[in-house]
Amino acid sequence: MTNSSLLKGHAVMFEELFRYRDLLWMLTLRDIKIRYKQAVMGFLWALFMPAIAVLAGILVKTAISIVSGKALNVADALSISVKVLPWTFFISAIKFSVQSLVGNKDLVTKIYFPREVLPLSSIFACLFDFIIASIALTIILTIFRIGISIYILYIPLALVFLILLTIGLGLFLSSANLFYRDIKYVVEIIFTFGIFFTPVFYDADIFGKYKIFLLLNPIGSILETINSAVILHQMPDMFWFAYAGVFSTSVFIFGFFIFHKQEPLFAENI
Amino acid sequence: MNVIEFTNVWKKFKVGRKFNSLRDTIPKLFRGPGIKKGELKENEFWALQDVSFNVKKGDVVGIIGPNGAGKSTILKLLFKILAPNKGKISIDGNVSGLIEVTAGFHPELTGRENVYLNGTIIGMRKKEIDKKFDEIVEFSGIGEFIDTPVKRYSSGMFARLGFSVVAHMDPDILLVDEVLAVGDMAFQAKCSQKMRELLNSGATIVLVSHNLTLVQNLCKRVILLEKGSILKTGAPEEIIRDYQDIVYKKSEAELKKQLNVPDYKVQINKDTLVKILDVSFCDGEYKNKESFNIDEPISIQFGYDAKEIIENPTFSLDIIRADGVLCCSSNTKDNGYLIEQINNKGMIKIDLGNINLAPGIYLIKLSIWDKDMIHPYAIRKKDIFRIETAKFGNGATPVFLPEIEWGSLNKIEKGF
Numbered sequence: 001m002t003n004s005s006l007l008k009g010h011a012v013m014f015e016e017l018f019r020y021r022d023l024l025w026m027l028t029l030r031d032i033k034i035r036y037k038q039a040v041m042g043f044l045w046a047l048f049m050p051a052i053a054v055l056a057g058i059l060v061k062t063a064i065s066i067v068s069g070k071a072l073n074v075a076d077a078l079s080i081s082v083k084v085l086p087w088t089f090f091i092s093a094i095k096f097s098v099q100s101l102v103g104n105k106d107l108v109t110k111i112y113f114p115r116e117v118l119p120l121s122s123i124f125a126c127l128f129d130f131i132i133a134s135i136a137l138t139i140i141l142t143i144f145r146i147g148i149s150i151y152i153l154y155i156p157l158a159l160v161f162l163i164l165l166t167i168g169l170g171l172f173l174s175s176a177n178l179f180y181r182d183i184k185y186v187v188e189i190i191f192t193f194g195i196f197f198t199p200v201f202y203d204a205d206i207f208g209k210y211k212i213f214l215l216l217n218p219i220g221s222i223l224e225t226i227n228s229a230v231i232l233h234q235m236p237d238m239f240w241f242a243y244a245g246v247f248s249t250s251v252f253i254f255g256f257f258i259f260h261k262q263e264p265l266f267a268e269n270i
Numbered sequence: 271m272n273v274i275e276f277t278n279v280w281k282k283f284k285v286g287r288k289f290n291s292l293r294d295t296i297p298k299l300f301r302g303p304g305i306k307k308g309e310l311k312e313n314e315f316w317a318l319q320d321v322s323f324n325v326k327k328g329d330v331v332g333i334i335g336p337n338g339a340g341k342s343t344i345l346k347l348l349f350k351i352l353a354p355n356k357g358k359i360s361i362d363g364n365v366s367g368l369i370e371v372t373a374g375f376h377p378e379l380t381g382r383e384n385v386y387l388n389g390t391i392i393g394m395r396k397k398e399i400d401k402k403f404d405e406i407v408e409f410s411g412i413g414e415f416i417d418t419p420v421k422r423y424s425s426g427m428f429a430r431l432g433f434s435v436v437a438h439m440d441p442d443i444l445l446v447d448e449v450l451a452v453g454d455m456a457f458q459a460k461c462s463q464k465m466r467e468l469l470n471s472g473a474t475i476v477l478v479s480h481n482l483t484l485v486q487n488l489c490k491r492v493i494l495l496e497k498g499s500i501l502k503t504g505a506p507e508e509i510i511r512d513y514q515d516i517v518y519k520k521s522e523a524e525l526k527k528q529l530n531v532p533d534y535k536v537q538i539n540k541d542t543l544v545k546i547l548d549v550s551f552c553d554g555e556y557k558n559k560e561s562f563n564i565d566e567p568i569s570i571q572f573g574y575d576a577k578e579i580i581e582n583p584t585f586s587l588d589i590i591r592a593d594g595v596l597c598c599s600s601n602t603k604d605n606g607y608l609i610e611q612i613n614n615k616g617m618i619k620i621d622l623g624n625i626n627l628a629p630g631i632y633l634i635k636l637s638i639w640d641k642d643m644i645h646p647y648a649i650r651k652k653d654i655f656r657i658e659t660a661k662f663g664n665g666a667t668p669v670f671l672p673e674i675e676w677g678s679l680n681k682i683e684k685g686f
Contacts, residue, residue: 020393022390022394022395025390025396026390026391026396027387030379030383030387033378033379034376034378034379037378106373107374110351110373111351111374112349112350112365113392267346268283
């Protein structure tokens, strides 16, 4: 395939995806409704997992403060919450999207529609939880008078990077899991321990010059950016922020490309 | 203008289920060179081979063929669910199918939510569904249950709602797989009404069905598939006849294979007292043949070879259709044909006359019994004859097609 026809193929793909935007909306709505319909906790569900994670983070941070002798302050606890929300969004969105094609086997084998909507709707449903939790967090931040700075303007862009990264990875992993069913387990193992390799409960800075290794993980650089802008009221590290942007966009393009290329093979390999 | 173009389409499938895992694939990457696109690996077969056809706008085309001929594969390719291995498919316009329509239903959601979900899955816009929503619910007959989760629906309600959504889409190309048999009589009447509306609206329709009556009545052109290739394309009458020939020959071959299994040959008596030999079929002019026209007289001849004298034997004949239906039976005792004794070799003739059996394959069972038909001496159940399809009747398969005269009784009607 020549370069121009490849581009044209992708233009057609996005055009089609746009035509099916109502379906994307309906499937997202379905995923949200099902999650909340028969749940005792209802909307509290969106806060449950982040709340547990924040508690775990505070415990870890307390342990660190005991060892280092520095007292734990409120800002530290809040910084954990600010990092935990994007992190839980990321892992739950990937977990749901990995399963999205295999879990909708009937649809994939029987009806034609752009298959991108399946992982995308799983991600958007998790985005809904993320928004609910973020609203709650904003209230908490206001109560603790954390204040606001001009750097908050970086947040929308940081979130766009996060979403691009999640979509790219979700598309890639969902199609990979269709062909190789053990991908799901690999992802689960990585996520179980991923929180230790990502600066969620701690700051990358405590590793000094070795912090590069934590920031090479784009989630790490995005979380650090968010923390700087929201809690520390500092200018985010522009190098690592740009790095996260380039990385996320590349993953996004790569994910779409692979997914689209494999799409015709889905029905017979599922 | 062609709305569907199949150009030299090839499609292969794997035999059996193969589970992929990374664990198996990574070592494979290091093994020998890959196999080229157009070749078959082991466990693969061609489901379609070099299939080309066109469908013009407004055409109603039928695709028929025995099981495994590749009909469903063509449908799935048209639906864009599958992609061909070689060749090109171009489709102009949006495609919809009256097929399995409840695939997108989620049990926890209400009927209303599922209508919207399923509607968008098959490519409708939300606005479009808003407009047609009342019509859809009305058509399905779900009524007040529309806001109940569909997990509480009966299977009939489920299918009706699913069909109603699909029926209210306005496709450029409609694919119909098998005839819908959902719901009660009233709902089916609604379905056929909808089908007729679609036909009259000038939509392009591709119909895949075993219901030959439907194919004959609706289609202008029929494609006959066998073993993944197009055998013939043409007018329905002609193609359907060819198709039936294939089907009959196939089931005849199967039947013969089945009968050659030794089990069937087991005789009741080990020291066979008497054997039935040389069964043959003749037409009215006593010419030997195995296939007959529907209006031809048929007679059966067979020989016997008795080692000892058998007093007052009874000969019996059963005619059994390929699907196991006993069509008629007769024996010498009830027929009043008394045989005093048989010894050594002899021949028996049975005249069936114009028996008017419907086209199909028939198996005959010949047996020799004692006087009171308590104990069989010999049974033979392996001879087959065939009634050809002289002309295509309706889809149902009756046992007999006797000549029946219809007339009117106007006088009596006036009397009432």
